[in-house]
Amino acid sequence: MSHQNAGEDNLAAMTNAWSAMTRGFLRTATAANRAAVSAMLPTIDGESGSETNRTAPPIPSVEYSDLDWQFDRTVDDPDHISVGDTVTFEKALTDADVRAFAAVSGDTNRLHLDDEFAADTRFGERIVHGTLVSGLISAALARLPGLTIYLSQDLEFSGPVGVGDRVSARVEIVEDLGNEQYRLETVVRDEDDDATVIDGEAVVLIDDLPAE
Secondary structure, three states, X not given: XXXXXXXXXXXXXXXXXXXXXXXXXXXXXXXXXXXXXXXXXXXXXXXXXOEOOOOOOOOHHHOOOXXXXXXXXXXXXXXXXXXXXXXXXXXXXXXXXXXXXXXXXXXXXXXHHOHHHHHOOOOOOOEOOHHXXXXXXXXXXXXXXXXXXXXXXXXXXXXXXXXXXXXXXXXXXXXXXXXXXXXXXXXXXXXXXXXXXXXXXEEEEEEOOOOO
16 A cells, blocks of 8 residues: 555544544534533422422423523323413513514604613613513413414513513413313513513414414
8 A cells, every 4th residue: 555545544534533523522512512401400300499490391392491581380191281270481572672572563662762861751761662562472472382373362562671671471261261271361471570561362273273
């Protein structure tokens, strides 16, 4: 064998070894990251001290969840949904959320975007769009088991939400209307101000998930 061929073989061997080592490192790092995330988030079974658990089994509605988001629910099987079941979804409504919503919706009311303007209003500061706040109800409904389809929603706004405040939406099934339809009480609270900001009710259809 020539020195050139031997050198090429050695180079190929080194490259293969490096590739294998890199793949192994990436697998280890990925596993470590998943373990770290699992350690930060409580499991669905049982309780951790006095804190209510926040995570649920993998379902389509939560595959895109952010670690800052939190939710609780009392039922995991769509066949077992009944009156009294609840879901609570909670997140901070940040400046980035407000500006993204303004861009997407076209609602560029200066009350939501301009600090100086908002300072001279009855609120004394910028506030979150009411529709963005009520959107957390949709987030809670999305975490019911099954495929949740909005049929109607009635809302009453009772207070503002400041930009950056942490907000929770709680939905509770209060009536089984038949044909997989349910009436729910919907309540949104500003957790930073310890105040209810939206009251209302919704009617939803809970369909079976499409077969995979």
